[in-house]
Amino acid sequence: MLHSLNNIPLEQIQRFVYFFCFFSGLIPVCRFADRSMHFISAYHQGLSGAQAIWANKKYHGHCVLPLDMVSFVKKVVSQ
Numbered sequence: 001m002l003h004s005l006n007n008i009p010l011e012q013i014q015r016f017v018y019f020f021c022f023f024s025g026l027i028p029v030c031r032f033a034d035r036s037m038h039f040i041s042a043y044h045q046g047l048s049g050a051q052a053i054w055a056n057k058k059y060h061g062h063c064v065l066p067l068d069m070v071s072f073v074k075k076v077v078s079q
Contacts, residue, residue: 038065045070051077 021029035056042052042065055065055073065073 041065047073048077 038056038060039052042055045065045067047055047065047070051073054077055069059065059069
């Protein structure tokens with residue numbers, strides 16, 4: 001069960017993040033952050049979950065999706 005982070009002091013959260021990065025390695029954390037950034041960009045441009053998955057598979061090498069790609073994805077992938 002996940003607990004709310006509202007009652008945990010910021011210093012304790014920072015220590016937890018530091019130990020997590022130290023013990024898990026930074027590469028998986030960086031990959032997760034990079035993939036999350038791609039989905040945030042897709043959602044910000046108005047794509048649904050299925051559309052964001054399809055677009056991120058097709059444009060996995062790009063930092064953000066091209067603007068003209070959004071209208072194409074909305075036509076190709078049904079919601």
